[in-house]
Amino acid sequence: MDGQGRARYHRRMTAPPSRKAVGIWLLCVAGLIVAMLVVGGLTRLTGSGLSITQWQPVTGVVPPMNETAWANEFAQYQHIPQYRLENRGMSLGDFKAIYWWEWTHRFLGRALGFVFFVPFLWFAWRGAIGAKDIPRMALLFALGGLQGFIGWWMVESGLETRVSVSQYRLAIHLGAAVFLLGAILWTALEYLRIPSPQLGVRVRGRLGGLVFIGLVYVQMMLGALVAGLHAGLLYNTWPLMNGRIIPEDAFVLQPWWRNFFENPGMAQFDHRIGAYIVFLVAMTIAFTVRAQKRSVQIVNAAGLVGLIATIQVVLGIVTLITQAPLLLSALHQFTAAMLFCAAVWYAFESHYADKA
Numbered sequence: 001m002d003g004q005g006r007a008r009y010h011r012r013m014t015a016p017p018s019r020k021a022v023g024i025w026l027l028c029v030a031g032l033i034v035a036m037l038v039v040g041g042l043t044r045l046t047g048s049g050l051s052i053t054q055w056q057p058v059t060g061v062v063p064p065m066n067e068t069a070w071a072n073e074f075a076q077y078q079h080i081p082q083y084r085l086e087n088r089g090m091s092l093g094d095f096k097a098i099y100w101w102e103w104t105h106r107f108l109g110r111a112l113g114f115v116f117f118v119p120f121l122w123f124a125w126r127g128a129i130g131a132k133d134i135p136r137m138a139l140l141f142a143l144g145g146l147q148g149f150i151g152w153w154m155v156e157s158g159l160e161t162r163v164s165v166s167q168y169r170l171a172i173h174l175g176a177a178v179f180l181l182g183a184i185l186w187t188a189l190e191y192l193r194i195p196s197p198q199l200g201v202r203v204r205g206r207l208g209g210l211v212f213i214g215l216v217y218v219q220m221m222l223g224a225l226v227a228g229l230h231a232g233l234l235y236n237t238w239p240l241m242n243g244r245i246i247p248e249d250a251f252v253l254q255p256w257w258r259n260f261f262e263n264p265g266m267a268q269f270d271h272r273i274g275a276y277i278v279f280l281v282a283m284t285i286a287f288t289v290r291a292q293k294r295s296v297q298i299v300n301a302a303g304l305v306g307l308i309a310t311i312q313v314v315l316g317i318v319t320l321i322t323q324a325p326l327l328l329s330a331l332h333q334f335t336a337a338m339l340f341c342a343a344v345w346y347a348f349e350s351h352y353a354d355k356a
Contacts, residue, residue: 167228
């Protein structure tokens with residue numbers, strides 16, 4: 001290698017990583033969060049979420065390694081109401097099956113912390129993450145840690161008197177994860193975008209995009225209530241609910257407002273109405289943006305919003321009428337996460353829309 005070659009190699013090795021590299025890393029983190037959402041949904045669908053009855057952030061990464069350790073874990077599970085009231089007589093082999101779902105979900109959470117923290121230190125050290133962005137990144141890491149606490153707080157609700165976790169805590173746990181997904185995805189898009197003096201802001205587009213993110217977010221929280229109440233196994237007909245517009249005994253609980261959060265029939269009704277609203281808004285975005293002279297990025301983001309919303313509605317109906325089989329239910333949750341990501345992308349592109 002000649003002198004000029006060595007100089008180029010030295011510059012290449014000593015230059016800080018590009019903003020694009022940071023953006024790609026954050027996209028990988030966002031992808032891992034989506035994987036956690038899907039595995040978390042499968043953990044709930046298989047009734048596995050209460051199989052690990054202790055929270056051991058460090059030592060819990062190692063699963064039982066021998067039959068004695070497995071017997072101890074199973075013995076602890078046998079003391080909670082879920083085993084006594086629903087799974088009494090379960091074999092050790094059956095217990096291992098649900099244990100591995102919950103262990104995988106927790107392992108992904110630990111892996112997420114590692115995948116975020118170590119590259120963050122490296123990027124910050126090399127100067128790819130500027131000093132002004134370090135507090136923001138630290139806050140994202142703290143939110144990830146908080147999510148771990150919320151997850152255990154959720155599990156605790158099912159260890160004493162309930163046979164499943166509180167639907168409220170389930171919604172909070174999912175909500176925190178989805179919020180973190182949106183924050184990391186938005187940050188990734190900022191790092192991936194090439195700065196340009198031509199970039200401006202359309203206030204109307206920005207607000208509309210953020211409103212749509214909020215609609216999708218609320219719809220996902222309504223879905224968490226449906227999951228927590230096992231409401232997807234009721235009223236497995238569409239478009240009516242066993243021949244009715246509003247479910248039977250819609251306001252049986254007092255005070256009346258409790259029905260929207262604790263009445264399984266009304267929880268499903270709310271989720272249906274939310275789906276119609278999200279779909280109509282998504283279609284409005286897709287067709288309105290296409291009819292306007294907007295940037296290619298905005299048109300593509302709006303089109304993706306419409307496409308995923310359509311797929312999600314179809315999946316939701318099929319999942320409902322087939323009484324929520326495992327695969328379809330997991331796919332429905334994955335598509336919800338993808339719709340949320342598409343909503344974030346659309347809002348981001350609207351925020352940085354070209355000046356008129």
